[in-house]
Amino acid sequence: MSTDLNLAPNMDRPDDVYADLLAAHEGLNKAESDALNARLILILMNHIGRREVLAQALAAARAPVGD
Amino acid sequence: MNKIFEVPLYPYTRSADQDAAKPAHHRVVIVGAGPVGLAAAIDLAQQGIEALVLDENDKVSFGSRAICFAKRTLEIADRLGCGAPLVDKGVQWNIGKVFFDDRKVYDFNLLPEDGHKRPAFINLQQYYFEDYLVKRAREIEAGGAPLELRGGNKVTDVTDHGDHVELHVDTPDGPYAITADYIIACDGAASPIRSMMGLDFVGRVFEDNFLIADVIMEADFPTERWFWFDPPFNKGQSALLHKQPDGVWRIDLQLGWDIDKAEEKKPENVIPRLKAMLGDDVEFSLEWVSIYTFQCRRMERFRHNRVIFAGDSAHQVSPFGARGANSGLQDTDNLIWKLKLVLEGRAPDALLDSYDAERIHGADENILNSSRSTDFITPKSEISRVFRDAVLDLSEHHAFARPLVNSGRLSMPCTYDGSPLNSADALASGPARTRPGSPCPDVALGNAFLLDSLGGCFTLLTVNADAPDSLTEGGIAVTRLALSTLDDTTGALAARYLGDAPSAVYLIRPDQHVAARFATFDEAAIRAAIRRATGLEMQA
Ligand SMILES: Cc1cc2nc3c(=O)[nH]c(=O)nc-3n(C[C@H](O)[C@H](O)[C@H](O)COP(=O)(O)OP(=O)(O)OC[C@H]3O[C@@H](n4cnc5c(N)ncnc54)[C@H](O)[C@@H]3O)c2cc1C
Numbered sequence: 001m002s003t004d005l006n007l008a009p010n011m012d013r014p015d016d017v018y019a020d021l022l023a024a025h026e027g028l029n030k031a032e033s034d035a036l037n038a039r040l041i042l043i044l045m046n047h048i049g050r051r052e053v054l055a056q057a058l059a060a061a062r063a064p065v066g067d
Numbered sequence: 068m069n070k071i072f073e074v075p076l077y078p079y080t081r082s083a084d085q086d087a088a089k090p091a092h093h094r095v096v097i098v099g100a101g102p103v104g105l106a107a108a109i110d111l112a113q114q115g116i117e118a119l120v121l122d123e124n125d126k127v128s129f130g131s132r133a134i135c136f137a138k139r140t141l142e143i144a145d146r147l148g149c150g151a152p153l154v155d156k157g158v159q160w161n162i163g164k165v166f167f168d169d170r171k172v173y174d175f176n177l178l179p180e181d182g183h184k185r186p187a188f189i190n191l192q193q194y195y196f197e198d199y200l201v202k203r204a205r206e207i208e209a210g211g212a213p214l215e216l217r218g219g220n221k222v223t224d225v226t227d228h229g230d231h232v233e234l235h236v237d238t239p240d241g242p243y244a245i246t247a248d249y250i251i252a253c254d255g256a257a258s259p260i261r262s263m264m265g266l267d268f269v270g271r272v273f274e275d276n277f278l279i280a281d282v283i284m285e286a287d288f289p290t291e292r293w294f295w296f297d298p299p300f301n302k303g304q305s306a307l308l309h310k311q312p313d314g315v316w317r318i319d320l321q322l323g324w325d326i327d328k329a330e331e332k333k334p335e336n337v338i339p340r341l342k343a344m345l346g347d348d349v350e351f352s353l354e355w356v357s358i359y360t361f362q363c364r365r366m367e368r369f370r371h372n373r374v375i376f377a378g379d380s381a382h383q384v385s386p387f388g389a390r391g392a393n394s395g396l397q398d399t400d401n402l403i404w405k406l407k408l409v410l411e412g413r414a415p416d417a418l419l420d421s422y423d424a425e426r427i428h429g430a431d432e433n434i435l436n437s438s439r440s441t442d443f444i445t446p447k448s449e450i451s452r453v454f455r456d457a458v459l460d461l462s463e464h465h466a467f468a469r470p471l472v473n474s475g476r477l478s479m480p481c482t483y484d485g486s487p488l489n490s491a492d493a494l495a496s497g498p499a500r501t502r503p504g505s506p507c508p509d510v511a512l513g514n515a516f517l518l519d520s521l522g523g524c525f526t527l528l529t530v531n532a533d534a535p536d537s538l539t540e541g542g543i544a545v546t547r548l549a550l551s552t553l554d555d556t557t558g559a560l561a562a563r564y565l566g567d568a569p570s571a572v573y574l575i576r577p578d579q580h581v582a583a584r585f586a587t588f589d590e591a592a593i594r595a596a597i598r599r600a601t602g603l604e605m606q607a
Contacts, residue, residue, distance in 0.1 A: 038457035046467040
């Protein structure tokens with residue numbers, strides 16, 4: 001269902017995407033990395049847009065247990 | 068020349084009540100002649116109900132207080148008969164700029180919606196606001212309205228005897244007592260009446276201090292609202308610059324929690340801070356300097372039988388979003404018509420309980436908004452600061468982040484969703500903004516405006532619909548205001564009151580909130596809606 005958060009594998013080439021994430025943090029100190037993460041979260045939140053989906057994402061992040 | 072806030076506007080004079088053998092009786096005693104008490108008194112007296120205002124002081128507000136008055140307040144002032152001088156004196160603005168660190172990150176235009184008589188906001192010193200209310204009170208008093216304003220009258224004791232209230236009042240000539248049917252306690256955030264009655268006032272204190280300065284300067288800063296997050300001249304804190312009439316500028320400088328207030332307030336410490344902000348070459352003088360700690364709190368209930376709290380005595384908010392005086396005016400707007408109907412025996416006492424329900428709803432909305440603004444301006448934790456700064460960084464380049472920047476949200480009137488006075492929405496596909504409980508949005512009608520045409524009584528607004536010209540249910544007379552979308556070329560009437568419906572019939576309360584709406588006139592349904600809107604369905 002489209003109103004639900006997708007927690008099934010969905011990334012194209014996961015190893016590359018993960019490496020991209022780490023590369024984006026390359027050379028940054030802790031404060032700069034924290035700031036990057038915060039900007040990234042806000043950008044992705046805006047892309048998702050819908051509050052119900054974001055609420056599910058926040059819940060999944062807070063208690064990362066599957067069912 | 069004396070400034071308006073230095074002139075005693077209602078100096079103490081001895082009243083006959085002080086020589087009466089037994090306490091004189093009054094219908095409604097209003098304690099406090101701040102913006103809220105004055106508005107309550109004008110509203111009551113204008114409708115023929117005796118209003119006696121007692122204030123321990125005799126002047127308008129002292130110090131840096133409210134400056135932003137929102138459209139709804141101006142609309143209420145129009146109904147009270149003093150909207151025009153407020154708007155004529157006030158400064159109007161639409162452009163805001165947001166700065167972060169050493170740069171401007173974006174600007175915005177409020178882009179006010181067309182078809183409203185009043186602007187979204189004006190900036191005006193609270194002392195002018197009160198002065199115009201006092202003038203209006205004097206004007207209707209001279210016209211025979213039953214209004215009396217007693218300065219130098221300090222209320223020291225209040226006892227609710229069930230069917231009346233007894234008040235003890237201290238004056239320069241000594242104490243006296245009076246009785247009243249009802250008291251409206253508009254005695255401010257520190258409300259002595261609340262303490263006398265042992266009532267709670269709980270909420271949250273924000274651990275921060277703000278230096279609030281009103282400075283007089285001839286500078287060419289534009290008429291805009293400038294807000295700085297973490298500026299070079301106030302590192303790690305925030306600042307605000309906003310224009311008021313008479314070349315007075317409001318400056319807020321966040322100071323943080325661990326400061327020496329007495330030290331910070333000294334001119335030798337204030338002036339360098341202001342110079343760093345305004346530039347070394349700008350000449351200015353200080354009108355006021357204060358240091359405030361802000362809080363958001365409210366009483367658990369605003370109505371305590373015959374003692375009814377309104378304004379800051381009932382609820383207090385941090386000033387980001389300008390919701391203090393603005394919401395206080397909505398309190399009296401909500402209360403006075405109800406009190407009038409109850410006093411005249413035309414509505415049950417239970418109607419006053421709806422004041423509690425509706426205005427607590429309003430206070431909670433204001434507290435939520437003000438708390439969120441304060442949390443954005445003063446992040447509570449390291450991570451909230453990281454997100455706050457990320458929002459500001461992104462806002463410079465990406466429009467999506469700008470709605471997240473929160474340096475205060477415009478004060479909007481509350482919609483009384485779920486109010487016991489609302490009838491179920493019976494206008495399928497009607498606009499959400501005029502659903503039952505909503506404040507009526509204004510519409511330009513040729514050279515006139517809808518809100519001015521509503522007056523202060525129950526109105527049956529028909530749009531492309533037939534209905535009788537008047538109707539009486541119980542003691543409540545309702546007058547029809549007949550409009551047609553053919554009379555409005557702008558389309559605003561249809562957009563605001565019809566949506567996709569071809570016709571509509573609105574029952575509108577004296578405070579210009581929608582009580583019920585239908586597609587066509589249905590007499591039985593309208594009569595039921597009038598009974599509901601006047602509290603007849605509220606008795607258990
Ligand atoms: C820095 C700052 C900025 C603000 N900015 C805004 C803004 O932009 N917009 C906005 O809407 N609001 C703003 N506010 C809030 C606004 O000032 C208050 O909400 C407003 O003054 C409340 O009005 P009031 O009539 O309820 O109480 P008050 O104005 O406090 O009046 C209470 C009155 O009661 C009298 N009184 C008290 N005790 C007694 C007694 N025992 N007997 C007789 N009389 C008594 C006092 O003398 C006083 O006149 C701001 C406040 C501050 C501090």
